[in-house]
Each structure stands twice: as C-alpha cells, then as structure tokens.
Amino acid sequence: MTYAMSVQNLFVSYHGEEALHDINFTIEKGKLVGIIGPNGAGKSTLLKSLLELIPKDQGTVEVFGKSINEMRKKIAYVPQRSDMDWTFPISVIDTVLLGTYPGLGVFRRPNKKHREWSYHCLEKVGMEKFSQRQIGELSGGQQQRVFLARALAQKADLFCLDEPFVGIDITSEETIVRILKELRDEGKSVFVVHHDLSKANTYFDELILLNKELIDVGPVSEVFRPEIMMKAYESQLTFMKQNEVTV
Amino acid sequence: MEFIHALLEYTFLQKALLTSVMVGIICGVIGCFIILRGMALMGDAISHAVLPGVAISYMLGINFFFGAVLTGVLTAVGIGYVSQNSRIKNDAAIGIIFTAFFAIGIILISLVKSSTDLYHILFGNVLAVRSSDMWITLVIGIIILAAVYAFYKELLVSSFDPTMSAAYGLPNRLIHYFLMTLLTMVTVASLQTVGVILVVAMLITPAATAYLLTNRLSVMIFMSAAFGAISAIFGLFLSLIYNVASGAAIVLVSTFLFALAFIFSPKQGVLFRTIRARKAKSVLQDKSLS
Numbered sequence: 001m002t003y004a005m006s007v008q009n010l011f012v013s014y015h016g017e018e019a020l021h022d023i024n025f026t027i028e029k030g031k032l033v034g035i036i037g038p039n040g041a042g043k044s045t046l047l048k049s050l051l052e053l054i055p056k057d058q059g060t061v062e063v064f065g066k067s068i069n070e071m072r073k074k075i076a077y078v079p080q081r082s083d084m085d086w087t088f089p090i091s092v093i094d095t096v097l098l099g100t101y102p103g104l105g106v107f108r109r110p111n112k113k114h115r116e117w118s119y120h121c122l123e124k125v126g127m128e129k130f131s132q133r134q135i136g137e138l139s140g141g142q143q144q145r146v147f148l149a150r151a152l153a154q155k156a157d158l159f160c161l162d163e164p165f166v167g168i169d170i171t172s173e174e175t176i177v178r179i180l181k182e183l184r185d186e187g188k189s190v191f192v193v194h195h196d197l198s199k200a201n202t203y204f205d206e207l208i209l210l211n212k213e214l215i216d217v218g219p220v221s222e223v224f225r226p227e228i229m230m231k232a233y234e235s236q237l238t239f240m241k242q243n244e245v246t247v
Numbered sequence: 248m249e250f251i252h253a254l255l256e257y258t259f260l261q262k263a264l265l266t267s268v269m270v271g272i273i274c275g276v277i278g279c280f281i282i283l284r285g286m287a288l289m290g291d292a293i294s295h296a297v298l299p300g301v302a303i304s305y306m307l308g309i310n311f312f313f314g315a316v317l318t319g320v321l322t323a324v325g326i327g328y329v330s331q332n333s334r335i336k337n338d339a340a341i342g343i344i345f346t347a348f349f350a351i352g353i354i355l356i357s358l359v360k361s362s363t364d365l366y367h368i369l370f371g372n373v374l375a376v377r378s379s380d381m382w383i384t385l386v387i388g389i390i391i392l393a394a395v396y397a398f399y400k401e402l403l404v405s406s407f408d409p410t411m412s413a414a415y416g417l418p419n420r421l422i423h424y425f426l427m428t429l430l431t432m433v434t435v436a437s438l439q440t441v442g443v444i445l446v447v448a449m450l451i452t453p454a455a456t457a458y459l460l461t462n463r464l465s466v467m468i469f470m471s472a473a474f475g476a477i478s479a480i481f482g483l484f485l486s487l488i489y490n491v492a493s494g495a496a497i498v499l500v501s502t503f504l505f506a507l508a509f510i511f512s513p514k515q516g517v518l519f520r521t522i523r524a525r526k527a528k529s530v531l532q533d534k535s536l537s
Contacts, residue, residue: 079408089283
C-alpha cells in the first residue's frame with residue numbers, strides 16, 4: 001500500500017551537531033498526525049527535513065509513494081508565525097491567493113475564479129470580513145486562520161503546520177482543529193508540530209513522539225501513555241532530579 | 248519656465264532628463280523588492296562592486312555594462328558563499344566582499360586614468376550622458392520591467408514567505424541571484440545619473456517612501472517608480488538652477504519626499520500616530536475622571 005509519509009534512516013544535523021538520529025516511520029493516508037516532544041527535540045526540524053526545506057545527511061522520504069519533488073504542488077505548508085514578516089505590504093485576501101500559485105505555474109496569473117475560490121477559503125476559516133486588511137493588523141489567531149485558508153486554497157493532499165497553536169486565542173484554535181479534522185475526514189493527510197501535551201490526545205489520530213530520535217509512533221491510544229511519554233521527557237526529568245540531589 | 252526653454256533648446260538636457268527619469272523608475276521598481284527582502288545593504292554592496300568591472304571594461308575597450316554586470320554578480324555570489332560556509336554573518340560578509348571589490352576598482356582606475364573619471368563614476372554626471380548611454384538605459388529599463396512583470400508572482404511569494412515558495416518547489420536561490428543580476432543592471436544604468444555612491448539612495452528611499460503609504464505590493468511598486476521619476480525631474484531642475492551636482496540634488500529630492508511621507512503618512516506617519524496616541528490617552532483620562 002502507499003503511505004502518506006514513509007521515512008527511512010533519516011539523519012539531519014545542524015553545523016555538525018546531530019539534530020535527528022535515524023528516524024524511521026510510516027503513516028497511512030487520511031490521518032491527523034501530531035509531531036510531539038520536548039523543546040529542542042527536533043520537531044520543526046523533522047517537518048522541514050521531510051519536505052526537504054533543510055538538507056538531510058542521509059535517508060529517504062516518500063510522500064504518497066513518490067519523491068517529495070514530484071509531490072510539491074500537492075503539499076501545503078503553514079510556517080511558524082514567528083518566521084513571518086508581518087509588516088509586508090499584502091492584504092489578507094492576497095495572502096490566501098498565494099495558495100493558488102502552485103497550481104498556476106510560472107506565467108499564468110490568478111483570475112477572478114481564483115479570487116472567488118480564495119474568498120471562499122477565507123469564509124471557511126471565518127475571516128472574510130477582514131479580507132482587505134493588511135496581514136499585520138490581525139491578531140495571532142486570525143493570522144493563523146488566514147494561513148490555514150491559504151493552505152486550503154492550494155487544494156493540497158498533504159498539510160504541514162508548524163506550531164499553529166502557539167500564542168493564539170481559543171476560538172481560532174477551535175476553528176483550526178475543526179477544519180483539520182474535516183480535512184482528515186475528506187481523506188487528506190495532516191501533520192502538525194505541537195508542543196502542548198494537554199490536548200495532544202484529543203486533537204490527533206496518530207502521534208510521532210520525538211526526542212532527537214524516534215521514541216514511538218502509532219495511534220494516540222498506544223503512544224499517549226505515561227510510561228512511553230516519560231521516555232521522551234526523561235532527559236529533562238533526570239536533569240531535575242540531579243539538581244534536587246545537588247541542591 | 249527657463250528650465251523648459253532650456254529643455255527644448257538643448258538636446259543634452261533632454262537626454263539627461265530622459266535617462267534620469269528612466270533610472271528613477273527602474274530603481275524604484277527593483278528597490279521595492281530590495282527593501283522587502285531586507286537587502287538594503289546588499290544594494291549598497293553591489294553598487295560599489297561594479298567599479299572594478301567598469302575599470303576592466305575600460306581597459307579592454309568594451310562597453311562598461313558587461314564588466315559591471317560580471318563583477319556585480321561575482322560580488323553577490325562571493326557574499327553568499329562566505330556567509331553560507333562560515334560563521335560570518337551576512338552583513339559582515341557584505342562588508343568584507345564589497346569593500347574589497349571597491350578597493351580593486353579604485354586601484355584599477357587610478358592605474359589607467361585620471362581622477363576626473365573616477366569622480367564621474369562615483370558621483371555621476373548626468374549632463375554628460377551620450378545617446379548610446381541613453382539607449383543602454385532604455386534597454387536595461389525594458390528588460391527590468393519585463394522581468395518584474397513576468398515573474399511578479401514568484402518575486403512576491405519568495406519575498407513574503409520563502410519557506411512556502413521552497414515548499415512548493417520554487418528555486419529560491421536562483422530567484423535571489425536573478426534579482427541580484429537585475430540589481431546590478433539597475434546600478435550600471437544609474438552610474439551616470441547618480442553615480443556609484445548614491446545609487447543605493449535611489450534604490451531604497453523611493454521604495455521606503457512608498458512602503459509607508461500603501462499596504463499593497465503592486466501599488467507600492469507604482470508609487471516607488473513615480474517617486475523615483477519625480478525625484479529625477481525635480482533634482483535635475485534644481486541642479487541646473489543652483490548649479491549643484493545632479494546626483495546629489497536628485498537624491499535630496501527623494502529624501503524630501505520620504506520626510507513628507509514619514510511625517511504625514513495617514514497610517515504610518517509620525518504626525519497621525521502621535522495624534523491617535525494622544526486621543527486614545529485623553530479618552531482613557533476622561534473615563535477615569537468621570
């Protein structure tokens with residue numbers, strides 16, 4: 001069978017320092033997947049190296065049974081909010097319209113149909129009233145919803161979101177989770193880098209638990225158990241224990 | 248009126264005006280992408296780095312356009328290579344590479360020619376524009392505008408969200424060097440109008456002015472081009488009336504336009520910001536009093 005994501009022997013390093021060590025997993029199509037782990041575990045690094053946005057030292061990644069370069073136009077990526085320049089002169093609707101670019105190729109321009117489709121995607125995330133605003137005038141949660149609308153506009157098969165819930169309001173978080181679940185129900189595959197353990201078990205179908213190496217991967221019911229979660233967070237806990245001893 | 252009479256009478260003035268307006272427009276257009284990508288320093292670097300190219304072209308007796316583009320692009324590649332392959336940060340790499348190229352340029356020019364030519368390259372001499380220079384500027388201008396029009400989508404998305412553009416398969420690095428090539432061509436076109444030293448002002452100031460006035464990239468590009476052209480016209484006018492250096496006069500007009508926008512821009516200007524802040528404060532005070 002073809003998997004949404006199939007990863008073998010993935011190694012990634014930053015300036016000679018190993019960030020990810022021998023990652024192997026497969027994820028079926030149509031799953032909502034959480035990538036979790038402690039700070040510095042390499043969650044965003046994993047997502048970026050899966051999409052070959054950063055170079056890998058070794059390993060193969062296949063998306064829907066094909067190389068990433070064959071699938072790029074069908075992959076929507078939502079960056080971390082802190083990575084963006086929010087003073088850029090672009091309106092909300094034009095930001096969503098960017099989502100139609102991958103389907104257009106180089107010389108074609110978006111037309112009225114693309115604009116209407118983008119507006120429709122804005123409606124889905126409940127942001128149509130803000131369509132003419134400059135992107136920086138929105139709150140964090142609203143910005144995240146606009147970027148989700150952009151991903152929707154791309155009509156992708158694989159959605160990758162890097163820490164979408166950091167510093168956003170509860171309404172936006174609920175809207176985003178609802179839409180991600182709808183996408184999953186339509187058969188799309190969704191990968192989300194996530195750091196808040198409290199909601200991990202209600203948001204996701206599958207978890208990839210990471211701490212520089214793969215600790216565990218599988219359905220939430222199997223991975224989200226104290227004895228397994230402890231393994232990923234162990235180093236932080238031993239550090240605390242050691243501190244207690246020495247203090 | 249005298250300016251218009253002079254303009255009708257002297258062809259060298261007509262050439263000067265046409266050339267500097269074209270330069271104002273293309274600098275304004277490319278400048279938008281330069282400031283939005285945070286590459287103002289890069290603009291400064293490339294403009295200085297064309298100097299050795301100009302000198303070498305002169306020695307070989309070829310059009311200075313070719314040498315200038317060569318050393319300009321070499322500089323961009325050199326800066327990229329140093330910052331990607333060492334712990335040296337981008338701004339420091341820029342400082343190292345472009346000063347080296349500039350120094351080579353100064354030595355080459357002092358070897359082959361008198362210092363008056365160096366002065367003209369550094370500070371421009373728009374009144375000495377020849378017909379061939381005017382045509383080169385026109386051709387460069389058409390290439391620049393056509394390139395920006397054709398690749399507008401790609402330039403927009405890779406400037407705003409390079410991660411997204413990489414994710415869907417755009418060659419970000421190629422786009423970067425493509426833009427650096429356009430930047431070099433703009434610099435070469437500007438040599439005679441404002442000179443090497445002040446090109447960066449024409450790249451950044453009109454674009455920054457437009458940036459304060461609009462929230463739309465397409466509008467920003469048109470406004471920036473307009474500010475560049477207006478600066479060229481009025482700068483040239485002032486330089487004739489008061490008999491001062493044309494490049495400097497053009498730059499100061501663009502600075503004046505920037506100052507106006509900086510103070511009076513409805514959304515970003517200092518004046519309305521202060522007024523809005525005062526209002527908000529007094530509303531709060533009224534509330535707490537009542």
